[in-house]
Amino acid sequence: LGQGLGRALLAGRPAAFTIHLRGGLGAGKTELARALLLALGHSGRVPSPTYTLVEPYTAAGYRVLHVDLYRLRDPGDLDDLGLVDDLGPGTIALVEWPEQAGGRLPPADLLITLEVSGSGRNATLQPQSAGGRALLAGLGNGTA
């Protein structure tokens, strides 16, 4: 799924895109972000942003921000991260634990909810914008 989303982003080339990744501890949010970054052409490590909260990358001409808000103590601390200001054109944001922001994040283009299912995972994809719907169409029509 992460690879397919990465390929759909390459095909659709949105100006900016934000994915919120929901699901409990170990649901597979970081793993999905890794696969997406790989599909965008990133070849280095993708450490979990658990302690840094934000890990920035450059891939496919985008600034990609991999975010994990699990350890955000107070939604007000988001301002110190400067994250919301960074979500402009040219940026792809992959946000784990977006609910920790207490509603202070701009809406996502795509909300993905992951659940453990045996040794695999179930994913529910909910587009939240026209851009999100366009990306999902790209996922399903074979261009991804």
Ligand SMILES: Nc1ncnc2c1ncn2[C@@H]1O[C@H](COP(=O)(O)OP(=O)(O)OP(=O)(O)O)[C@@H](O)[C@H]1O
């Ligand atoms: N689709 C999958 N199928 C099987 N195993 C998976 C899948 N996705 C992730 N895993 C495994 O589940 C474990 C946890 O994955 P991951 O670190 O991506 O979870 P997470 O949702 O980011 O957790 P956290 O909330 O702690 O950040 C890892 O060992 C990973 O290899």
Ligand SMILES: [Mg+2]
């Ligand atoms: Mg994680």
